[in-house]
Amino acid sequence: MEYCFGVDVGGTSVKIGLFSTEGILVEKWEIKTRTENGGEKILPDIAGSLEKKRIAHHLTKEQIAGIGLGIPAPVGEEGIVKNTANLGWGYKEVKRELEELTGYTVEVGNDANLAALGEMWLGAGKGQKNMVMVTLGTGVGGGVIVGGHPLVGGHGAGGEIGHICVNETETKPCGCGKLGCLEQYASARGIARLAEKHLKESTLPSCLRGRENSAKSVFDALKKGDKLAEEIAEEFGAYLGGALANVAVVADPSLIVIGGGVSKAGEIVITYIEKYFRKKQFFANSGTRFELASLGNDAGICGAAKLLLQRLGE
Template identity: 70%
Template sequence: MNYCFGIDIGGTTVKMGLFQFDGKLVDKWEIKTRTENKGEAILPDVTKAINKKMSEKGLTKDNILGIGLGIPAPVTEAGIVPDTANLGWGYKEVKREMEELTGMHVEAGNDANVAALGEMWLGGGQGHRNMIMVTLGTGVGGGVIINGECVVGKHGAGGEIGHTCVNYEEEEHCGCGGKGCLEQYASATGITRLAKRRLAEDSEPSILREENALSAKAVFDAVKKGDRVAIEIATKFGKILGYALANIAAVCDPAVIVIGGGVSKAGPILFEYIEKSFKEKAFFANRDTKFALAELGNDAGICGAAKLILK
């Protein structure tokens, strides 16, 4: 029996999975991400954890098809990371270094792209080979898949849809340094920002005014209760995100758009606001694009990383 490892490196933990060649998840576990000293221990720690698991399962390198890595940074097709925000790495030849450490074949990709690959393979995009994945969390992550392959790009930054500009008049800065990015309106923090702006406009009664800690969850919980102000906020969110996705769809023509991340826990009600706006602006050939919720949760990264190997 042949196996592979799917590894999802995060700023706090490294999620790890052992998969059979047919895609069955055999085991999953986590280790701490040690980012001190410019993250010098991360890849050696991953290597030790892989070797330990192989020993536990009685596996040798002859049984392992390879190791797939998802990394929270741009990753080129050659497996090179130019820089990272939260791992401590600068320029790093991840594929080469990991192959030297393990003596096994390695493939690496951006974590959002890899999560998209996982959802295409085993989750909300299953059965489709052309897909956009949107992760609505603290920020807005994205992955674009065309003909079953992730769009990587020259600098490894393909699919960074959260940093497309959707408001040319915005004065506040996004975390990336730009202004008017999709992330400033459609992320969990962006929805909270929209809510604060709306509540400051007037004194119209709203459940949201009773919240001690305003959040995206609070907004959609209020929407489900019919709160008018919350519905206005959700409508604005849906219009901004729906219009942006219509533009992106005109470029890559997806069969399905999969929505994941913490905000997706609001459920199908999201689509009432996103899909309507999407269809208003979509190119006629894209109007039947389907919307689906992500299904793999925290396993999307390890599944997609494994899929880098199990092509």
């Protein structure tokens, strides 16, 4: 039997999975992401961890088909990153360097694209070939799958849904430096920011008053029937649902998967997104369904392994 590794590099930890090439997750583990000194230890640490696990599982090097790697940055099929926000890397030939360190074939992709690919392969999108995934966490990540393959684009930035401009009147910059990005309203931080705005502008009584709020506290209050929380959720839904209707006109997904920490609030999140998606949808997208992501933190390693297997099969 052949095996492969799926690796998801984050700013704090690197998640790693050993998979059979049939899609069975044999073992998963994490190592620390050492970002000091320009992140020079990250790839050697990964290479060392993979070799230890190969030996522990009594596998020969010939039994390893290769490594799929997800990176939190735009990255093209050549496996080169120009810059990263959280890893300390500037220009880096990730594919070449990890291949030299390990002796295995390496395929590299953007982490959000690979999370979408993972959900298509083994999660909520199983059986789908055209889907969009949105991850609502600290920021808003996106992945677009067309014909079973992630949309990479000419600069490795395909699927950056969080940076669609949804508010032309915004005066505070997004983390990317632009104004009015979807991420400013639909991420966990964005929802907390909407809560702060509504608490200032509204006189409605609310359990959200007199406390520090988060996306979780907003959706918890919403489930209890809090009217101010409902107003916040409506605005969140309008921004995200409207943006996804625009994405759907271009990508025509059969399924939109909602993941990330915010999605842990459950189906109520989809209720508000889908409401505004339906208001804005093009008629041909009326059959597009919504689902919550099902793989959780494993989506990235699953998608990384799948990317490798797809490219080996091409």
